[in-house]
Amino acid sequence: MSNSFSDLGIRNEFLQSLIDLNISIPTDIQKKTIPLLLNQKEDVVALGKTGSGKTLAFGLPLLQLIDAENTQVQAVILTPTRELGQQIYTNLVALAAHSPQTSIASVCGGIPIKPQMERLKQTTHIIVATPGRLIDLVQRKAVDIKKLSYLILDEADEMVSALQKDLDILIKEIPKSRRTLTFTATMPGAVKQLVQNYMSKHVVHLEADMQQMGHKGIEHRYTVVEPIEKLEILLHFLHSKEGQRGIIFCKTKAAVNKLAKKLAIHKISSGAIHGSLTQGIRDRIMGQFREGFIDILVATDLAARGIDVKETSYVVNYHLPDTYETYVHRSGRTARAGAKGLSLSIIQQEEIERIPEFETELGLSFSEFKKQSAENREEMNLILWAKKIFKTKPNRSISDTTKEKIKTVLHHLTKEELVEKLLADHISAHAGKNATSIPSLKK
Ligand code: ADP
Numbered sequence: 468m469s470n471s472f473s474d475l476g477i478r479n480e481f482l483q484s485l486i487d488l489n490i491s492i493p494t495d496i497q498k499k500t501i502p503l504l505l506n507q508k509e510d511v512v513a514l515g516k517t518g519s520g521k522t523l524a525f526g527l528p529l530l531q532l533i534d535a536e537n538t539q540v541q542a543v544i545l546t547p548t549r550e551l552g553q554q555i556y557t558n559l560v561a562l563a564a565h566s567p568q569t570s571i572a573s574v575c576g577g578i579p580i581k582p583q584m585e586r587l588k589q590t591t592h593i594i595v596a597t598p599g600r601l602i603d604l605v606q607r608k609a610v611d612i613k614k615l616s617y618l619i620l621d622e623a624d625e626m627v628s629a630l631q632k633d634l635d636i637l638i639k640e641i642p643k644s645r646r647t648l649t650f651t652a653t654m655p656g657a658v659k660q661l662v663q664n665y666m667s668k669h670v671v672h673l674e675a676d677m678q679q680m681g682h683k684g685i686e687h688r689y690t691v692v693e694p695i696e697k698l699e700i701l702l703h704f705l706h707s708k709e710g711q712r713g714i715i716f717c718k719t720k721a722a723v724n725k726l727a728k729k730l731a732i733h734k735i736s737s738g739a740i741h742g743s744l745t746q747g748i749r750d751r752i753m754g755q756f757r758e759g760f761i762d763i764l765v766a767t768d769l770a771a772r773g774i775d776v777k778e779t780s781y782v783v784n785y786h787l788p789d790t791y792e793t794y795v796h797r798s799g800r801t802a803r804a805g806a807k808g809l810s811l812s813i814i815q816q817e818e819i820e821r822i823p824e825f826e827t828e829l830g831l832s833f834s835e836f837k838k839q840s841a842e843n844r845e846e847m848n849l850i851l852w853a854k855k856i857f858k859t860k861p862n863r864s865i866s867d868t869t870k871e872k873i874k875t876v877l878h879h880l881t882k883e884e885l886v887e888k889l890l891a892d893h894i895s896a897h898a899g900k901n902a903t904s905i906p907s908l909k910k
């Protein structure tokens with residue numbers, strides 16, 4: 468099989484962009500998809516692992532198939548989240564850097580619609596959208612998708628399940644003659660429905676490296692904890708990963724907020740992201756995570772699908788996901804583009820039986836992530852305590868006179884003595900707390 472994008476039929480202007488992006492060898496899914504999209508006419512259901520380059524697999528041929536002379540909207544790419552929509556838009560713009568005549572617009576929800584309406588008055592060839600906002604724009608007659616040639620559903624299984632109603636509204640606006648191209652890493656039952664309801668009779672099914680759903684570059688681990696020690700175990704794990712990028716998934720928005728606050732109390736900076744935050748905040752947090760200003764994202768499954776942040780080296784399931792597919796997508800935020808990554812699930816005793824279920828359903832294997840000995844954990848807690856002090860900012864609300872009095876009391880201590888005493892004080896306070904929290908010690 469061809470080993471270059473040029474052999475796959477990609478034109479010079481896009482080869483140039485690939486050089487700029489430092490991308491030279493097509494991935495398996497790209498090798499299979501690109502010639503098919505460029506040279507054939509069928510609808511396509513493509514299945515490829517998380518992080519295997521599906522965006523390029525549809526993005527490159529699509530850009531090449533667009534007729535820039537034609538002023539109609541020719542392609543719509545639908546995504547389940549605004550963050551993913553923006554990411555795909557950015558990817559396409561980078562791929563089209565050497566073909567400025569191609570016009571791409573992103574119309575996702577959560578931001579004012581008026582500027583998008585203005586933007587769509589200009590020639591637009593490709594629209595990347597979340598379904599709700601596109602419906603709104605169609606209803607306001609700000610965009611005409613009646614001449615569409617290509618409909619791409621990224622995260623297709625999610626689009627035809629969670630977003631089915633919106634999709635059905637949009638489908639009515641799009642000509643039957645369109646080519647429908649769908650991409651995803653997981654294909655539960657929803658896909659049969661996808662083919663039946665949204666695709667033509669001639670569908671080509673493509674798979675790349677899908678003998679098992681699990682992704683080989685991801686190490687799957689779990690650790691069983693008591694509810695009371697869950698946060699402590701997470702803190703120790705985060706300490707061991709300091710300087711690396713990771714995403715912690717929680718089940719609910721409230722749990723995301725609560726955990727981000729707890730991390731902040733321990734002076735671990737993170738960004739929280741979920742669907743009840745304003746789009747401005749969501750964009751800011753995603754931006755800071757992408758740019759590396761924050762290393763840790765605490766998120767609901769809003770961030771589970773499609774999000775591609777370079778060097779995300781671990782994912783934590785602080786709560787297990789409800790479905791097997793969601794596990795695949797969450798863990799797939801790490802080990803992207805051939806990298807390796809760790810997916811750690813912090814579970815409680817009663818959840819342990821779910822691990823072999825995940826193994827059988829997804830064809831992957833978990834290993835236990837052993838908790839440290841009590842001694843090591845105690846030492847780790849002390850180090851975390853010291854780090855917390857190190858990161859604490861001076862409290863400006865304490866009056867100077869009070870500060871002076873405190874300084875006078877501690878005046879004769881050397882730094883070493885002060886550290887010794889603080890440590891001893893912390894240990895005795897901590898021991899007291901532990902004793903009261905363990906019922907057997909109260910007797
Ligand atoms: P998927 O949609 O399959 O989960 P993405 O399209 O988000 O994966 O791509 C994952 C990462 O791989 C992106 O950072 C992308 O730039 C990179 N990538 C895509 N194709 C290639 C390639 N042929 N060589 C190297 N990196 C690639």
Ligand code: MG
Pocket residue numbers: 521522621773
């Ligand atoms: Mg993707």
